[in-house]
Amino acid sequence: MERAGTILRGPELEPIEGRLVVEDGRITHIEEERVDSTDIVLPAFVNAHTHVGDSIAKEAGGGLTLEELVAPPDGLKHRLLRRSSREEMVAAVRRSLRYMIDGGTAACLDFREGGVEGVEVLREAAAGLPLDALAFARGSTAAMEAGDGFGASGANDATFEEERAAARKAGKPFAIHAGEADPSDLTPALDLEPAFLVHVVHPEPGHLERIERESVPVVVCPRSNLVTGVGLPPVADLAERTTVALGTDNVMLNSPSMFREMEFLAKLTDVSAREVLRMATVNGAELGGLEYGPLAVGRPARFQVVDGDSDNLAGARDPVRAVVRRAGVDDVSEVVLEPGRLS
Structure with missing residues (x-):
């Protein structure tokens, strides 16, 4: 599984353009590269x-x-x-x-x-x-x-x-x-x-x-x-x-x-x-003592994808502010909650 867009990576939620790769329910790669996607990928x-x-x-x-x-x-x-x-x-x-x-x-x-x-x-x-x-x-x-x-x-x-x-x-x-x-x-x-x-x-x-x-x-x-x-x-x-x-x-x-x-x-x-x-x-x-949380290699794949090109979010200049201050349930295009949840 791969998801591309602006990925809010790690505990500091650093916005990077790239791809998030999942294998066997865990994040195996977060690759910084140019991609053709306006999605915002963030932790659940x-x-x-x-x-x-x-x-x-x-x-x-x-x-x-x-x-x-x-x-x-x-x-x-x-x-x-x-x-x-x-x-x-x-x-x-x-x-x-x-x-x-x-x-x-x-x-x-x-x-x-x-x-x-x-x-x-x-x-x-x-x-x-x-x-x-x-x-x-x-x-x-x-x-x-x-x-x-x-x-x-x-x-x-x-x-x-x-x-x-x-x-x-x-x-x-x-x-x-x-x-x-x-x-x-x-x-x-x-x-x-x-x-x-x-x-x-x-x-x-x-x-x-x-x-x-x-x-x-x-x-x-x-x-x-x-x-x-x-x-x-x-x-x-x-x-x-x-x-x-x-x-x-x-x-x-x-x-x-x-x-x-x-x-x-x-x-x-x-x-x-x-x-x-x-x-x-x-x-x-x-x-909660949970193993997931930040999007990082080795963590269980539990994240959400927000449509950055929705009518509500299109044109937003700051993805973090857009998610926090403007986004809603209707802007969520996908929720990935893989097994292997509890630490």
């Missing part, structure tokens, strides 16, 4: 924070506060989840996963409600799809053991010390929401030594210093934060200190489109387009 996205169970409740709860929408156990989403049958859940989640694939996404790191059954719902919904749906389970240590890690709601909800110890013993990542509505849960969240934090909208200077000192990665979800009215995270400050990845958060509130998330972040902040694209691809893969 990794959506670093989702709640795809919310696919059964899209656009529910307009006007509610963050706590009214999502706080366990009686926030609107949790009530709707309890009322839904397993069949409804699986069907709704599968449609969201398919949408993500069509939009160039190879993996999502999903915070899974519903305990062991919630993990099983995600597994069933993802069956046969070329997407890594990683279950950061919630509800019990048994759910964590059935899934790919533990995804805690927040340190103001519980201490999570038992779950953190169990995840460490199982050799699985422990991640936690923190600093979403206010800074009160950031210190106890950091005390748990998480694999990464989610949101971090309201860090104080001491939290930023500690995040940098302890090299704690952060996943930001700016569209969700705006919808819930909690504000926007200091993404540039965070990116200066640690690895930052990008997620779309609740399907209840936002489509799981990484193109929309990138555009939103790029236009509301002074973070460069290249750094935003790294957050959506290379950095997310790193957080």
